[in-house]
Amino acid sequence: MKSYIKLVNFEINRFIKIYVSLLVITLLSQFIGVIVTSSSFMNRAHEVMFEQNLSESGYLHKFGGIDFTDISSTLWFIGPIALCIVALIFYSFMIWYRDWFGKNTFAYRLLMLPTARISLYFSKASAILLFTFGLLAFQILILPLENTLFESLILENFLKTRMDVSVILQSNGILGIVIPPYFSDFLISYGIGMMFVFVLFTSILFERSFRLKGIVLGILYFIAAVLLFLSPLFAMANETVPDLYPEEIFALFLVLGILITGASIAIGNWLISKRVLV
Amino acid sequence: MIEVNQLTKKFGRKKVLDGVTFTANKGEITCLIGINGVGKTTTLKAIMGLTPINKGSILIDGQKINKSMYEKVTFIPDAITMLPQMTIKQAMQFMRDFYKNWNQERATELLTFFKLDEKTRISELSKGNTAKINLLMGLAIDVDYILMDEPFSGIDIFSREQIAEVFTSHLIEDRGVIITTHEINDIEHLIDKVILLDNGIVLKEFNTEQMRQEEGKSVIDVMREVYQG
Numbered sequence: 001m002k003s004y005i006k007l008v009n010f011e012i013n014r015f016i017k018i019y020v021s022l023l024v025i026t027l028l029s030q031f032i033g034v035i036v037t038s039s040s041f042m043n044r045a046h047e048v049m050f051e052q053n054l055s056e057s058g059y060l061h062k063f064g065g066i067d068f069t070d071i072s073s074t075l076w077f078i079g080p081i082a083l084c085i086v087a088l089i090f091y092s093f094m095i096w097y098r099d100w101f102g103k104n105t106f107a108y109r110l111l112m113l114p115t116a117r118i119s120l121y122f123s124k125a126s127a128i129l130l131f132t133f134g135l136l137a138f139q140i141l142i143l144p145l146e147n148t149l150f151e152s153l154i155l156e157n158f159l160k161t162r163m164d165v166s167v168i169l170q171s172n173g174i175l176g177i178v179i180p181p182y183f184s185d186f187l188i189s190y191g192i193g194m195m196f197v198f199v200l201f202t203s204i205l206f207e208r209s210f211r212l213k214g215i216v217l218g219i220l221y222f223i224a225a226v227l228l229f230l231s232p233l234f235a236m237a238n239e240t241v242p243d244l245y246p247e248e249i250f251a252l253f254l255v256l257g258i259l260i261t262g263a264s265i266a267i268g269n270w271l272i273s274k275r276v277l278v
Numbered sequence: 279m280i281e282v283n284q285l286t287k288k289f290g291r292k293k294v295l296d297g298v299t300f301t302a303n304k305g306e307i308t309c310l311i312g313i314n315g316v317g318k319t320t321t322l323k324a325i326m327g328l329t330p331i332n333k334g335s336i337l338i339d340g341q342k343i344n345k346s347m348y349e350k351v352t353f354i355p356d357a358i359t360m361l362p363q364m365t366i367k368q369a370m371q372f373m374r375d376f377y378k379n380w381n382q383e384r385a386t387e388l389l390t391f392f393k394l395d396e397k398t399r400i401s402e403l404s405k406g407n408t409a410k411i412n413l414l415m416g417l418a419i420d421v422d423y424i425l426m427d428e429p430f431s432g433i434d435i436f437s438r439e440q441i442a443e444v445f446t447s448h449l450i451e452d453r454g455v456i457i458t459t460h461e462i463n464d465i466e467h468l469i470d471k472v473i474l475l476d477n478g479i480v481l482k483e484f485n486t487e488q489m490r491q492e493e494g495k496s497v498i499d500v501m502r503e504v505y506q507g
Binding site for chain 2: 003006010014102103105106108109111112113114115116117274275277278
């Protein structure tokens, strides 16, 4: 357990510079987005009112006001979130491959540590999970600040609605997926996400263990896991299969999710303990 | 004692090791000799559980390799096993964090002996200094057995001399060493046992002292006989 914690700490330290850069990019981009979008809205409103000789109420009647969803759907806002997601997906590969490639074969050292090799697998998965939750927590933390800044930059009459964080999450599709407004949705989204991290790690270990043949095995394993997980959807599309209650569908996905995660960890353990090559 | 018994390893259809059998004792230096590609490194990797084997068995003091064995036996490959961005100090700290039997005193002694600065980054090390740091990382763990893969490969004469000096020091005594090397001249007088490999099989195994006394032959003489007919 002690080694596992040390390994998680080690993995986090290895990515920390890039991770902090991602946080800074997110912070800057979203705050700049709030300032730029709010200011340009107010400037445009004043220009239009001046050009068309409109009062505030006349302008609002004709063009409408603004609320935070107009900000949270801009590239300034969604862009850094997409960047963080892409970076974490890329890092899910890199967290393994950087130990094997290059002149410095750190994989030797990791595999010769006096600890169960599955600790490496879990520490890498835990690092990805912690990075994801860290980004999430950061976004949740800065969202009310951005909202406050937004409301301070927009004249009160021009605000369509005042929104709190939960309303913002519910009204923005992408943000609502990244930060599900309900705890059950959160568990489902991130449970599925974590399951795919384990499936991906096991696929990578297939490649690291059997090289060329392993690429095929890894891809096949990944596809099989995806198909198995989505199999209830295919079954439901078939008219001969009786309709299921939502609770039954949920239970089915839950069982499949646990099964796929368990199998991925078990196969991953076998590969990293017995088959992996350096 | 490390016991390698009928070790067989295939890469695809090619048999790299075909029934390799030998033992290496504690307190002895055993040298695996052979041209490139005969399976020397694969043998060391197999002992360390870094490559799966197809047949045979490997026992270290009667036990199969497992996680606790890594505190009993260490492997010093010919490539550095630390991250390039680490300083030597950070690399030593990493080892101290994970190995209960890391001997900091010995690490400092080796650092002084090799005249290396702990603030130097791994990426800044020359080939010779890389080999020295590799050696340091392996020797500073209080293990019973040390496996070294080509420790003299591609390094300057002065670094070779320094490394060879380590073999005669208290840092090695009482430990069992298995070494693979081409540079037999540097350590010929230190080797206790030689295993000559070719095409994945053991061609000859002999005790160097016995060979010298009974047949008056050096390791190089025997190598010439075996490899050149």
